[in-house]
Each structure stands twice: as structure tokens, then as C-alpha cells.
Amino acid sequence: MKSIETLRDEHNAVLFVLDSLEPALTAAEQGVPVPADVFTDVGRFFSIFVEQCHNGKEEGAVFARMPASSTTTALTHQLEQEHENGKRLSAAYTAAVEKYTPGDAASAAGVAKAARAYGVALRAHIDEETSGLFVSMQESLASEDDAMTAEFDRIELEEIGAGVHEEIHAMIESLPPRIKPWADKAKVEA
Numbered sequence: 227m228k229s230i231e232t233l234r235d236e237h238n239a240v241l242f243v244l245d246s247l248e249p250a251l252t253a254a255e256q257g258v259p260v261p262a263d264v265f266t267d268v269g270r271f272f273s274i275f276v277e278q279c280h281n282g283k284e285e286g287a288v289f290a291r292m293p294a295s296s297t298t299t300a301l302t303h304q305l306e307q308e309h310e311n312g313k314r315l316s317a318a319y320t321a322a323v324e325k326y327t328p329g330d331a332a333s334a335a336g337v338a339k340a341a342r343a344y345g346v347a348l349r350a351h352i353d354e355e356t357s358g359l360f361v362s363m364q365e366s367l368a369s370e371d372d373a374m375t376a377e378f379d380r381i382e383l384e385e386i387g388a389g390v391h392e393e394i395h396a397m398i399e400s401l402p403p404r405i406k407p408w409a410d411k412a413k414v415e416a
């Protein structure tokens with residue numbers, strides 16, 4: 227199903243960002259002055275790409291279509307709660323990044339702790355959706371694939387707009403080369 231492929235691609239983008247971010251966190255924790263914009267760009271990715279766009283698609287186009295049954299209702303309820311929890315973890319990350327000073331290991335430790343807490347939650351949530359939500363979509367929503375895909379496109383345009391979408395994808399690709407020089411410093415200093 228096209229709708230599942232779209233969500234899976236977006237999950238892969240989230241996992242790519244989390245994996246790319248980890249060496250920046252490790253370096254910053256050692257006092258390497260990783261530029262703050264690495265962390266603020268990831269914060270923007272969390273709030274626009276993950277919370278507004280991706281979670282918006284799931285809630286507005288998928289959960290809302292799930293047939294009412296005790297199993298699917300329990301599943302979508304749990305996933306919605308995880309989205310809510312994600313918003314709190316994302317806000318905590320943003321707050322930690324605001325206090326971050328490049329080269330200051332203590333403020334970097336706050337960023338690393340908040341980023342990893344959200345990362346753990348995001349990875350578990352993605353596993354949950356891959357094994358639970360996608361199977362339910364195949365079972366119950368195969369005939370609604372086109373309608374869901376059309377709504378995904380509408381949500382994407384309304385929530386983030388074509389220009390911002392391109393910009394965020396370029397930002398995702400930029401992360402590993404931007405982080406590498408600082409990660410390399412951490413290895414030398416460690």
C-alpha cells in the first residue's frame with residue numbers, strides 16, 4: 227500500500243536523523259563545540275516533520291479511518307498517547323537546546339539526555355507501528371489507500387508546504403557531513 231510506504235519512508239527518515247545525531251551528542255558531551263544549529267535544526271525536524279506532518283497524517287488520515295473494534299481502538303488510543311508523550315519529550319529537548327552553549331559539557335549533557343529520551347520513545351513507537359499499525363492498515367484499510375494517500379498530500383501541503391518539505395529533506399541529508407568533523411575531534415580528544 228502506498229500509504230504504508232509513505233509512513234515507512236518517514237519512519238526511516240526519523241531513524242536516519244537519530245542515528246546521525248548520536249555522534250554529535252557524544253562529541254558535545256566531551257566538550258567538543260558542536261555548533262548549536264545542528265541541534266536546533268534537529269529540533270525543527272522533530273516539531274515540523276515528526277509532530278505536525280507525520281503524526282498529523284497518522285491521526286487525521288489513518289487512525290480516524292480505523293474500524294471501531296476493541297483491538298484497533300486500543301491500538302490507536304495507545305499510539306495517540308505516545309504522540310502526546312512525544313510532544314512533551316520534544317519540548318524538553320527544545321528547552322535543553324536553548325540552554326546549550328557550544329563547548330560546555332554540562333549544557334551538552336542536558337541536550338544529550340533529552341535527545342536520547344525522545345530517541346528511545348521514537349524507536350519504540352516506530353516498532354509498534356511497524357508491527358501493529360501497518361498490519362491493521364493492510365487488514366482493514368486496503369480499499370482506502372488512495373483516499374489516505376490524497377489526504378497525506380493535503381496535510382503535507384497545508385501543514386508544512388512544498389518549500390519547507392524540500393528544505394527539511396536537504397537538512398536531513400546535510401547532518402552527517404556537518405557532524406563528522408566534530409565527531410572526529412571527539413575521537414581524538416577521548
Ligand SMILES: [Fe+2]
Binds near residue numbers: 355
Ligand atoms: Fe505515530
Ligand SMILES: [Fe+2]
Binds near residue numbers: 237280
Ligand atoms: Fe509513525
